[in-house]
Amino acid sequence: MRNNSKAIRIIIYxxxxxxxxxxxxxxxxxxxxxxxxxxxxxxxxxxxxxxxxLWSNYATALKTGNMGRYFLNSAIVAVATIIITLLVAxxxxxxxxxxxxxRQKKMNxxxxxxxxxxxxxxxxPVYVTLSRLHLLNTYFALxxxxxxxxxSMGILVCTGFMNEIPRELDEAACIDGCGTWGVFWRIIxxxxxxxVATVGIYTFLQCWNELMxxxxxxxxxxxxxxxxxxxxxxxxxxxxxxxxxAALVLATFPMLFIYIFLSKKIQDSFIAGAIKG
Amino acid sequence: MKKLYSNKWLILIFLLPALILxxxxxxxxxxASFYFSLFNWKGIGPMKFIGLENYKELFTSNSIGFxxxxxxxxxxxxxxxxIQLPLALALALALGKKIKGERTFLxxxxxxxxxxxxxxxxxxLKIYNPDYxxxxxxxxSIGLESWAKIWLGTKQTAFGxxxxxxxxxxVGYHMLLLYAGVKSVPPELLEAGMLDGASNWQINRYxxxxxxxxxxxxxxxxxxxxxxxxxxxIYVLTNGGPMHATEVPSTLMIxxxxxxxxxxxxxxxxxxxxxxxxxxxLLINLIFRESEE
Numbered sequence: 001m002r003n004n005s006k007a008i009r010i011i012i013y014x015x016x017x018x019x020x021x022x023x024x025x026x027x028x029x030x031x032x033x034x035x036x037x038x039x040x041x042x043x044x045x046x047x048x049x050x051x052x053x054l055w056s057n058y059a060t061a062l063k064t065g066n067m068g069r070y071f072l073n074s075a076i077v078a079v080a081t082i083i084i085t086l087l088v089a090x091x092x093x094x095x096x097x098x099x100x101x102x103r104q105k106k107m108n109x110x111x112x113x114x115x116x117x118x119x120x121x122x123x124x125p126v127y128v129t130l131s132r133l134h135l136l137n138t139y140f141a142l143x144x145x146x147x148x149x150x151x152s153m154g155i156l157v158c159t160g161f162m163n164e165i166p167r168e169l170d171e172a173a174c175i176d177g178c179g180t181w182g183v184f185w186r187i188i189x190x191x192x193x194x195x196v197a198t199v200g201i202y203t204f205l206q207c208w209n210e211l212m213x214x215x216x217x218x219x220x221x222x223x224x225x226x227x228x229x230x231x232x233x234x235x236x237x238x239x240x241x242x243x244x245x246a247a248l249v250l251a252t253f254p255m256l257f258i259y260i261f262l263s264k265k266i267q268d269s270f271i272a273g274a275i276k277g
Numbered sequence: 278m279k280k281l282y283s284n285k286w287l288i289l290i291f292l293l294p295a296l297i298l299x300x301x302x303x304x305x306x307x308x309a310s311f312y313f314s315l316f317n318w319k320g321i322g323p324m325k326f327i328g329l330e331n332y333k334e335l336f337t338s339n340s341i342g343f344x345x346x347x348x349x350x351x352x353x354x355x356x357x358x359x360i361q362l363p364l365a366l367a368l369a370l371a372l373g374k375k376i377k378g379e380r381t382f383l384x385x386x387x388x389x390x391x392x393x394x395x396x397x398x399x400x401x402l403k404i405y406n407p408d409y410x411x412x413x414x415x416x417x418s419i420g421l422e423s424w425a426k427i428w429l430g431t432k433q434t435a436f437g438x439x440x441x442x443x444x445x446x447x448v449g450y451h452m453l454l455l456y457a458g459v460k461s462v463p464p465e466l467l468e469a470g471m472l473d474g475a476s477n478w479q480i481n482r483y484x485x486x487x488x489x490x491x492x493x494x495x496x497x498x499x500x501x502x503x504x505x506x507x508x509x510x511i512y513v514l515t516n517g518g519p520m521h522a523t524e525v526p527s528t529l530m531i532x533x534x535x536x537x538x539x540x541x542x543x544x545x546x547x548x549x550x551x552x553x554x555x556x557x558x559l560l561i562n563l564i565f566r567e568s569e570e
Binding site: 016 | 278288301309367371372374385386387389392397404409445450457458477495506512530531540544550
């Protein structure tokens, strides 16, 4: 019996290690071929470490490939989206959980519809509206839709955290002469730090990797975000794999770098986003 | 304080930004999409009302290939539920057993979810490359020359080749959700099971699975609606080709809109996708509720 269960444990372990390698290999391969020459990638040295470390691939990706610019664009869009999502979600959650009015529950459920609405619903109408307002090919064309689609998740997470703040705090602040705005800014918002981190991380990941809107609402090459930029770059460099590899690494490493330090927090924000719904 | 918090104007001010954003970008466009889908419209110029003709054409025209695209999305949904989820569940159960290196396994398995699908798609393009891709290089090196194929360029293999990275990328996502569920099963329950002499298998089957049913339900909903909406990976790998072999509703919608300028038809596809997503979410909820009774 004991031998049997030990055998099963070993089989499970082998399976887990196998899947670990399946997940690590593409990233390892990406890092190594980003530093290789075509000759190495195409035959001499397909999966080994690079023999000659060709950092020039990175220079090509940054200069000719314009990756620095795409990086900046993605960062601007992501930061603006996070700020707007958080501000709007915190305000709405305050009205939904703390203030006193009828139909709060209904309104909350209305916002939660956003968790199931596919972005396809918005493509044509938002495209037409943005083009009439001459907002296509601006950062706003991405920031506004991204914020709107992150909002439901933001309200969901904020509601959970805000309900845990004791209402006596509001009373005390009130007696000390705080108005509604004062309570919101000085008492509630500072206590919402964990929610802010969760929503911020989740929103960041959503807009950093988004492709469909970014592809359609932006056609000017100077305003492209990373996913679209990488896609365009690989169309230009079909025969040279090194610089493409470098571009892929440049688009990925900030994410992986943050993930190394915040893996628990990032995982938790995904769990919160799915399960509390 | 009650008076302060019941101020109608203040409530409105706090809610207004969210309402404008939410209704403007999500709710109103659903109605607008449905409205556009009733017209023949090139995006500019006059709109011609044609009733449900766009829908009729989608479901009857062979040249558009919408039914094929829908079929592909449904195959993807089925494979997600019956291959991706069981794999994720197996990993979650294994990791839930306090195995050595639990956190490392978890972190690595979840990593592909964080990497942009464009990046992962580009990597797989290189893996599938007919001349230099590691798949064919590997097959040739072990003497299976004849198995080497133009994976993404051949009608017979393209859809299968696209499915592999799509299914692979999100195993980690479902594993994370299910793992969180497995970890939240009260330890007393597990101990009670062990005291009663239940085997590992029995504990999983009769204690863990029933307690994480709500999370399995969420995973199934995400897997199915995510498959119906799938776009990124297919757009990068094949963009629906060759000869519509890998077409899904989203890629078809985008080419209707921005290659052929058929905004009415594109909107009709969007409306069908919205209905399918809501419909399947409701259906799955219903199935899980039935099974609980």
